[in-house]
Amino acid sequence: MIEKKFSSITCLLLGAGGLVSIAPLFIGQYFLHIIIMVSIWVLLIVGLNFVVAMGYNSICQAAFYGVGAYTAALLTLRVGTPFWVSLILGMFLAGGAGFLIGYPAFRMRGHYFAIVTLAFGLILNLLFFNLNTITGGDRGLTGIFPPFPFFSVVWYYYLVVGFALAAIFISHKLFKSRFGRQLVAIREDEDLATQIGINTKKCKLTCFSVGACFAGLAGGLMVHYINFIHPEFFTFGYSFTMLIGVLIGGAGSTIGAILGTGIAVGLPEIFRFAGQGRYIILGIVLIVTVSFLPRGIAGTIVHYFYQKKSRGE
Amino acid sequence: MLELEKITKKFGGIVALENISFQIIENEILGLIGPNGAGKTTLFNIITGLYRPDRGKVIFDNQNLCKLPVYRIARRGIARTFQTTKLFFNLSAEDNIRIGCEVMGRIPEDQDIRNLLSLVELESKRKKLVHQFTCAEQKRLMIALAVCLQPKLLLLDEPTAGMSAEETLETLEMLDNLRKDGTTILLIEHNMRAVSKICDRVVVLNFGKLIAEDSPGEIMKNQKVIEAYLGEENVLVA
Amino acid sequence: MLGWAVINGLSLGGIYLLITLGLALVYGVLEIPDFAQAGLYVLGAYLVFSGMTYAGLNYVTSLLVSIGLVIAIGLANERFIYRPAQRKAHGSLLVIALGLLFVLDNTALLIWGHEHKTISIGKLVGKTLVFGEISVSYTRVFAMVIAGVLALIIHFVLMRTKTGDAIRAIIQNREGAILMGIKIGKIRSITFAISCTLITIAGSLIGANLSIYPYMGDYIIVKAFGAVILGGMGSIFGAAVGALIIGFAESFGATYISPAYKDFFAFVIIVLVLIFRPWGIFGTRERIG
Secondary structure, eight states: OTTGGGTTHHHHHHHHHHHHHHGGGTSOHHHHHHHHHHHHHHHHHHHHHHHHTTTOOOOOHHHHHHHHHHHHHHIIIIIOOOHHHHHHHHHHHHHHHHHHHHHHHTTSOHHHHHHHHHHHHHHHHHHHHHOHHHHOGGGOEEOOOOOTTTTSHHHHHHHHHHHHHHHHHHHHHHHHSHHHHHHHHHHHOHHHHHHTTOOHHHHHHHHHHHHHHHHHHHHHHHHHHHSEEOGGGGSHHHHHHHHHHHHHHOTTSHHHHHHHHHHHHHHHHHTGGGTTHHHHHHHHHHHHHHHHOTTHHHHHHHHHHHHHHHHTO | OEEEEEEEEEETTEEEEEEEEEEEOTTOEEEEEOSTTSSHHHHHHHHHTSSOOSEEEEEETTEEGGGSOHHHHHHTTEEEOOSSOOSOTTSBHHHHHHHHHHHTTOOOOHHHHHHHHHHTTOGGGTTSBGGGSOHHHHHHHHHHHHHTTOOSEEEEESTTTTOOHHHHHHHHHHHHHHHHTTOEEEEEOSOHHHHHHHOSEEEEEETTEEEEEEOHHHHHHOHHHHHHHTTSSSOOOO | OHHHHHHHHHHHHHHHHHHHHHHHHHHHHHOOOOTTHHHHHHHHHHHHHHHHHHSOOOHHHHHHHHHHHHHHHHHHHIIIIIHHHHHTTOSTHHHHHHHHHHHHHHHHHHHHOSSOBOOOOGGGTTOEEEETTEEEEHHHHHHHHHHHHHHHHHHHHHHHSHHHHHHHHHHHOHHHHHHTTOOHHHHHHHHHHHHHHHHHHHHHHHHHHSOBOTTHHHHHHHHHHHHHHHHOTTOHHHHHHHHHHHHHHHHHIIIIIOGGGHHHHHHHHHHHHHHHOTTTTTOOGGGOO
């Protein structure tokens, strides 16, 4: 329904997949590195998008990122589990955290919900910093390596981009499905959605947990790539930047998530010359966008075409 | 089909409903009337699970609904409309209905949606966004949305409010058709002509208490009912 | 130990009190969960610091100038960002407030850098008050006294002045207040100004007692908001009580359990309140978000 216009996304994905596979022949390591980092952010933002699509602003995505990252790092480092096991367990633990936090948090709506997620995010971050013996605290942990052949940048590139494309595909399928329409219903009028029989609690928890899973996976992937972890990666600032990306890009559509990733990663890069000032610019862009385009850029465009179609009859 | 047993609901110090007990018989159209503030909408809210009663039970298909969450009650086959229009305003009529149909698990064909919309004579406007509809059209769409849940019991809260005489007649005809198809209807109405035309029985509330339960003809002559409405203008039309 | 925990609780609670009062007033009158107050808090603290360090002003003068500047910025925020956004009546005010906070935090970081700064209030430096086994620095006593005095002033203003009456009327019943002819716009600005004043003073007190750094607002604002929720929406007195409870919880937690986790206790209380009793101590069930 909402995404009918973009059913060509599957074609786009296939095309992108093709480009991705042959890219290493033409691009240097530096650009592969950039694509890897962007792909990790894609996972984070696509995950967050599910929750925000329902109208719930979550400000703890970076905390789930951290749960996945620390789980995976500790498993690889201390327990010696295989790479895949670390990644998957990291993902599930993050998802579990999502469920545990979501269960009480979704009793509330609007900004109360956001504040609870904010508080939980801060608590988790505090734990990352203070559980020194486990997490290495302020010194962080080093020496987290992936197995052969993934310590080669090219191989890791294929791995991460593969996950990112899969995430985009899942997101696309989800928003076009019956479940996706239920998310729209919840965003438009949650009480009405409940009254017509939609199990809103299940929808909300599912989105939050799945979003947390994506973040957890991103965490595991990131840690094994840069071989280092530190609590500073999982602060409120990052959670908020991710939310900024989703809100400016437009929650509720895969295109919005992709655009959002571009904004969250791209804007600070473009304005790197401004030093700390680039975050000021990001903040200003957020305020302006939320004030004038509450649906985000992609959301506004999608809605525009939806309205146009409705006038056709 | 549905039995209310001693339903009591208080809000702070105010008693909204007190010891309400009555039955809704299968396949009937039951009217629920009473002056403003009598507690009719509160009763709807209790049946659909929006409020929990302080005392009493709502028994539907041999189960007490009061313990169930709202969405589960809806899925058991109780659908409702609202006094103030509640729809997905930014979506098209078609999409509103589609979401409603999908709740029961199946993905509706285009034709199913069109059939449902033609029930309320909105088929030609199915792609239009709901906020562009007139008030009366929105009310009809609410009914369609409730119907697409394939409810056994339909709760309608003032479905003809603000309608012209012609529109009212059309709506009543539609309700009669629904009843013929097997739906049971509980109807809150202020339009007494409509009530006497379509309802099999009528239940009257006043200040949260049930003051009468009878056929429409008898209700109109009931002394207590007349007194209850005496403050209201010209509601009872012979 | 107990003595220290109590003193700490009082001084922390006192500073939280100032911030919470401001936040509660703004939330009650303007219906904005104004997290950007944290940014003004940080900015205010840095401005007082700069006034004293770079312009050679004494504490009071620097404070007054900073209050003026913060009020100017605050009113500009209210007028040009919040008011138009509220007119459009959409639910993202919190996000806008957080966006503003983001901007203000990073502005502070840009101008003043990462290093922690402190404020030394000339007459108070180095002196301590001793009673029994406990010695308390004058600065800390100063903080408690100021907080107490300001709380009393606010109480007086709210209860005994016409403006205070108007503020309380709006908090309790907005539509009714408008119908009675209360000029919302003017009261909004006054409330904001009061809040900015309280927050700048609070910032300077933290600067004198602990230190100033760009992100210090983030944790504090969550605690302050937690205090508002703990006390109950719509109750200014409740917010004050909430602030003291959180200050004490933090202080006792830090003294008896673990200093590293001091923020933890405050956040946990907030989470628990939000889950089990979101209408707080003095609030009523209906008034929730």
